[in-house]
Amino acid sequence: VAPSIFFGGVPASDRLFVETMCRMLHLGNYRNIGLEGLTLFFNYNPMINDHLGRALAEIRLMTRHLGDFELEPALLVCEITEQAADDHVLASLVREMRRDGIRIAIDDFGTGHSTEARIKLLAPDIVKIDGAWFGALCRHAAAERFFRPLVGMLQERGAKVLVEGIENAQHLRVALEGGADLLQGFHLARPALAGTIFKEEPLSVDALLDAGNKVVPLHQQR
Template identity: 75%
Template sequence: MRLERRRNASDAIFADEIGIEYGVLGDFRLRSAYQPIFAPHGRTLHAVAVEGLIEPHRAGRPVSPRVFFESIDVPDRLFVETMCRVLHLRNFHNIGVDGLDLFFNYNPMINDHPGRALAEIRLMSRHLGELGLAPRMLVCEITEQAADEALLARLVREMRRDGIRIAIDDFGTGHSTEERVSLLQPDIVKIDGGWFAEFCRHAAAERFFRPLVSSLHDRGAKVLVEGIEQSVHLRVALEGGVDLLQGFLLGRPALAGTIFNEEPLVIDALLGFDNKVVPLFARTLHQRR
């Protein structure tokens, strides 16, 4: 899909009758959705953050994000990514829950010039106060595409200087490796959901996953596992000692303006245990104390 050139992403953003903002690109309407991210506390999981995701609509019906993004011509992808990020930042207050952090995706290599990448970050940071956002509330997920490592390190330093935390996305696939962890020294490492689901099929998954989590902790990073869709995924992640969890088993993305469920999730119920059974991961945690 070829787009008419626009210099400012805000020119393509509008608000509906209740103040929820959306983007317009040709036949598409782009809406912000937020997926909760949880942290374990005792026998429950508590929402501590959300990830901003785009839900494209055409003719009033949802369209696969992959289909939408693959339809965008390369020269227009910077404009589209910028607009998506602006939508997530502007709509974040519509969640109506205080104390949550906001994760957003950022691919620095979508810029056609290093200077534009740096300018984009500085512009975003400069306008956060107008949206009622503090930099410490934001976590920038660096996508796993190949990149100029020197530029990538410079961009990360720029964001971190402004107070924005850094996450490496899709760890375990592509370019998201331990070498990139060493280079960027992220605050958070996101374990790729597809890789993790395949890993969980092995009988000794818990035993082999725990050292990986420990090694990332030793580097000063928290560990987030995404793609938690089955109880076995949750069990392996908890037994591994991860800090954060995300996935359809715990909560699906919800459009901006949807009532956010603040109720903690009961771990035993998610694992399929009743309160008379002590699951393995609980025994493991007890043994560590």
């Protein structure tokens, strides 16, 4: 089931429980990846839990149990999703997580409420560029020229820039020439289940940028 369908069908009275349960399952799966020291991103939807006291209690409960999951706070990055939120609640929540050593990311920058105003409010460690927005930008001939100043502005504010939605060589080229720090997308790797054996060898940038290579090996044996 697609996440949008699943979460869209959760009754309002159950959303906080389901959101918390999914987050804890996600943290619990960390040990099943099989590689140490990987950064683990998790989402926080400010619309689901907008009561300051409950939100802080939830984060404190999660932090207390990180040892059970063999996780250190420094390995975690909390993605603040693009929904509207009370600025006071959001700022207090971010301060609490930073006090524990958890880093902050703003998700889907360029859409919804993930705007420059939210950058100023939260001073994130990482800004994730929305994949759909980035894909539309890459259709312009001068995409690199337009993208580079945005990346520079975010980096000057102390954030690393992660580009989502890298689906082809053109997307990768624009992101690299724009100065992006981190990359994510199907052109680089597909999602995999926890417990999958990951290839740890670095990817070849030259091969990934070779958009003209259309040769596909065929199996001769029927």
